[in-house]
Structures are given as C-alpha cells and as structure tokens.
Amino acid sequence: MDIRTTQHNPPAAATANAAGERRGPGATPDLDWRVRIAGLGRYLPRQRVDSAQIEDRVGLPRGWALENSGVAFRHWAEPETERASWMGAQAALQACERAGVAPAELDLIVNASGSAERAIPDGGPLLQRELGLGRSGIPSLSVHATCLSFVAALELAAERIHHGRIARALVVSSEIASVGLDFANPEVCTLFGDGAAAAVLERAPHDSPSRIHRIAWRTMGEGVEITTLRGGGSWRPPLGPSTQPADALFSMQGQAALRSGIRLVPYVMRRLGLDDMAARAALRWVAPHQASRAALEVIEQIGFPGAAMVRTLEHTGNCIAASIPLALEQGVREGLIRRGDPGVLLGTGAGLSGVGLTLTY
Known part of the structure; x- marks a missing residue:
C-alpha cells in the first residue's frame, strides 16, 4: 500500500465543484466585526x-x-x-x-x-x-x-x-x-x-483597518474514522473490556483525509467570496493549517496571486490546532503580514471539517 501523502491529483485550481458537491449558497455577508x-x-x-x-x-x-x-x-x-x-x-x-x-x-x-x-x-x-x-x-x-x-x-x-x-x-x-x-x-x-x-x-480602534470579515465552516461526519484517536473517552475507556493499547494512538488515513478535504474546498471558498481569481488577488497573505506537504500543495494550486503563503511545516511539523496561529505569528514576525493587510485562515480538521476565515490584520 502506498502511504505517501504526496501522491494525489488535485482538481484544476481546486475550486471547481467536486464530485457530488452541490453549488449551494454564495458568499456570506461581510461581518465587519471591529x-x-x-x-x-x-x-x-x-x-x-x-x-x-x-x-x-x-x-x-x-x-x-x-x-x-x-x-x-x-x-x-x-x-x-x-x-x-x-x-x-x-x-x-x-x-x-x-x-x-x-x-x-x-x-x-x-x-x-x-x-x-x-x-x-x-x-x-x-x-x-x-x-x-x-x-x-x-x-x-x-x-x-x-x-x-x-x-x-x-x-x-x-x-x-x-x-x-x-x-x-x-x-x-x-x-x-x-x-x-x-x-x-x-x-x-x-x-x-x-x-x-x-x-x-x-x-479595534475607530481608525484601525482591522476587521473580521467572513467565516465558512463545513462538516461531513461520514469521515469521522479517517482521522481519529479512539481512546480517552466513554467509548474506549482505559479499563474498558474492548479497549486496546492502539486506542491510545492517533490513527490517520492520509490519502482519504486529503481527498475528503479537497471536496470541502469549493464550498468554503464560495462562502468566503473567494471562488474567483480576482477576489483572491486582493489578499496579501494566507495562513493555512500545516496539515501535510500535499495539503499545502493543494492550497497553493487554488491560486492566491500576490499573497504570501506562510509555511511552518518543514520546521515544526503539523502541530494540530497550534499550526494556524503558529503560521500567523511567523507571518507577522517576518513581515509577511502587516497591519491593514487582508488575508485568510484555511484548514481542515478531523470529523471531517473544513474552515476558512477572512480578516484584515
């Protein structure tokens, strides 16, 4: 079995409708949270x-x-x-x-x-x-x-x-x-x-450009077994009759997680108002979840012209929920993200869920 997470075939631009994905609603209103x-x-x-x-x-x-x-x-x-x-x-x-x-x-x-x-x-x-x-x-x-x-x-x-x-x-x-x-x-x-x-x-002060704009979230619970840690809860308690040592270890089907994540992309991008290149060209930075090398390649193929994509994966690995804020922190510290710059947080998580949040830093 080929377990390599880089073997994939992302859809063109990764924003075309995935198989079985209904067109659905368009962009959400700008929240304009100060x-x-x-x-x-x-x-x-x-x-x-x-x-x-x-x-x-x-x-x-x-x-x-x-x-x-x-x-x-x-x-x-x-x-x-x-x-x-x-x-x-x-x-x-x-x-x-x-x-x-x-x-x-x-x-x-x-x-x-x-x-x-x-x-x-x-x-x-x-x-x-x-x-x-x-x-x-x-x-x-x-x-x-x-x-x-x-x-x-x-x-x-x-x-x-x-x-x-x-x-x-x-x-x-x-x-x-x-x-x-x-x-x-x-x-x-x-x-x-x-x-x-x-x-x-x-x-944010009245003269500050900083805002939270749009948030998109989509969950497909049919993917709960793709990435899971079965132990630690009421289903596989430490002393349970069916509990095995492996239940305390994280389990991941990398290829399935990647494919399922790709299918969530069109909806998230559409709800963020980023389903066309002109809208994405207005962004100055992308801080994605550092899920894997293959996942970052998919985000790059979406196409964010003029935006710096912050990468931490090579020197931190996938740090679960800390990955996105670690990317934010690095982007600000290195000058890739400046006050007033619009950008987006993107990622997928176990469940399987996809999320995007646009903001002006």
Missing part, C-alpha cells in the same frame, strides 16, 4: 527532533519524511516539565507582552486545543492557573474542534468583543501530539510536532 489581533506569541519545546532520528528508529530511508510529509524537523515536549498548559502560558505571556496587555486585564481565556492535558478539568482553568490568575475569576474555558480549534475560538471571542460583551480575550492553542504517535505508521510518526501559539484579541 476586532483586531493585538499580539501573537509562540512556544516551541526545547527538544528538536530531526526527521533522520525518526527514520532511523522506524527503518525508513533518509529523506523520506521531508519528501513525503514535508517535515525536516519538529519539536517534542518533555511531558513532565513542558506540560501543555505551561507551554500555552509561555506563548500567552509573549502575546500579552506584544499586545501591551497585562494578563489580569483579560476578560476571557480560551484554550483552543485538539489534545488535552487531562480529561477533567478542561484546559481553560489549567491555563488560567499557569498564568498566575487562579484567583482572578476570569472566565476560562475550552473550545475543541481538533485542528480547527483556534479558528473556532477566534470566532467565539471576536463575536463577544464585537457585540461589546467583553473588551479583550486570549486564545491559546497548545498541543503535545508526540505522546500519541503510532510509530508503526510512517505518515503519522514523521508528520506531527508539539508547540503552542496564542493571540490577544481586542476591539
């Missing part, structure tokens, strides 16, 4: 893991991971000293510093991660405590939509800010994928990395 990302931060674990180390461990030829998964190296956390909540707090503190905001000034803290440090409580209170705010009373909660958790949390927080319910929010994605990798599956064990990224959101 919200801006005031600061971004990141944290990458201290341990760098080169792809050659994994290739030697599992018996792959040197260079396999870069060619197929698109990853040269990634960072893996030391779980006892680099817990997910601690990593998230490091990214959050950097984001707050860059935003000129003290953590105590936050009105909402959202943990937006696909992996969990523990089952109960959720990651919101854990993150709040790591920030030294355990007695603050600041509402702290989690939004879990696997790889798309950051976008889901961004929408939730931005809407509250736009409607005046809160003034400022912190959204953090902190992921430790390395503890659940199946080293018998090369496309899984070579793809994922650990990391955290955070964003401080606030109401």
Whole structure:
C-alpha cells in the first residue's frame, strides 16, 4: 500500500465543484466585526527532533519524511516539565507582552486545543492557573474542534468583543501530539510536532483597518474514522473490556483525509467570496493549517496571486490546532503580514471539517 501523502491529483485550481458537491449558497455577508489581533506569541519545546532520528528508529530511508510529509524537523515536549498548559502560558505571556496587555486585564481565556492535558478539568482553568490568575475569576474555558480549534475560538471571542460583551480575550492553542504517535505508521510518526501559539484579541480602534470579515465552516461526519484517536473517552475507556493499547494512538488515513478535504474546498471558498481569481488577488497573505506537504500543495494550486503563503511545516511539523496561529505569528514576525493587510485562515480538521476565515490584520 502506498502511504505517501504526496501522491494525489488535485482538481484544476481546486475550486471547481467536486464530485457530488452541490453549488449551494454564495458568499456570506461581510461581518465587519471591529476586532483586531493585538499580539501573537509562540512556544516551541526545547527538544528538536530531526526527521533522520525518526527514520532511523522506524527503518525508513533518509529523506523520506521531508519528501513525503514535508517535515525536516519538529519539536517534542518533555511531558513532565513542558506540560501543555505551561507551554500555552509561555506563548500567552509573549502575546500579552506584544499586545501591551497585562494578563489580569483579560476578560476571557480560551484554550483552543485538539489534545488535552487531562480529561477533567478542561484546559481553560489549567491555563488560567499557569498564568498566575487562579484567583482572578476570569472566565476560562475550552473550545475543541481538533485542528480547527483556534479558528473556532477566534470566532467565539471576536463575536463577544464585537457585540461589546467583553473588551479583550486570549486564545491559546497548545498541543503535545508526540505522546500519541503510532510509530508503526510512517505518515503519522514523521508528520506531527508539539508547540503552542496564542493571540490577544481586542476591539479595534475607530481608525484601525482591522476587521473580521467572513467565516465558512463545513462538516461531513461520514469521515469521522479517517482521522481519529479512539481512546480517552466513554467509548474506549482505559479499563474498558474492548479497549486496546492502539486506542491510545492517533490513527490517520492520509490519502482519504486529503481527498475528503479537497471536496470541502469549493464550498468554503464560495462562502468566503473567494471562488474567483480576482477576489483572491486582493489578499496579501494566507495562513493555512500545516496539515501535510500535499495539503499545502493543494492550497497553493487554488491560486492566491500576490499573497504570501506562510509555511511552518518543514520546521515544526503539523502541530494540530497550534499550526494556524503558529503560521500567523511567523507571518507577522517576518513581515509577511502587516497591519491593514487582508488575508485568510484555511484548514481542515478531523470529523471531517473544513474552515476558512477572512480578516484584515
């Protein structure tokens, strides 16, 4: 069986209607939410893991991971000293510093991660405590939509800010994928990395161009088994009679995930008002989920003339929900994304879901 994630045949421009995809509704109205990302931060674990180390461990030829998964190296956390909540707090503190905001000034803290440090409580209170705010009373909660958790949390927080319910929010994605990798599956064990990224959101001043524009989300639940981790819940509890050790490991059918993701593209692009080249030409940046080398190639083939596509995959791997904010942070830090530049967040996640969010930074 060919497990390489780069073997695919994307549709022309990847925006033509996929088989079985009804034309459906057009673009959603521009939300025009006066919200801006005031600061971004990141944290990458201290341990760098080169792809050659994994290739030697599992018996792959040197260079396999870069060619197929698109990853040269990634960072893996030391779980006892680099817990997910601690990593998230490091990214959050950097984001707050860059935003000129003290953590105590936050009105909402959202943990937006696909992996969990523990089952109960959720990651919101854990993150709040790591920030030294355990007695603050600041509402702290989690939004879990696997790889798309950051976008889901961004929408939730931005809407509250736009409607005046809160003034400022912190959204953090902190992921430790390395503890659940199946080293018998090369496309899984070579793809994922650990990391955290955070964003401080606030109401944009009247003279600021920053806005949230459109959000498109589409889910096809028939794909729940394509990417899954069966253990950890009520279906496969640790001591359950049917539970197997493999239930604690992430399982992915790379080719099926890619094909299913491609089928979601036309709807998402249409709802964002980006189904023609002229509209895409107005964008200045694209911050996609770093799902795989093949997935990034599909996004490139859509065609975003004049837009910088931010890539982190080669040096971080797929960091689940942290991938999109890590790309945002890198784009801003490297000057690819500047204040007033319009752009788009794009990605797919387990379930299977596709999402897009257009904003002016």
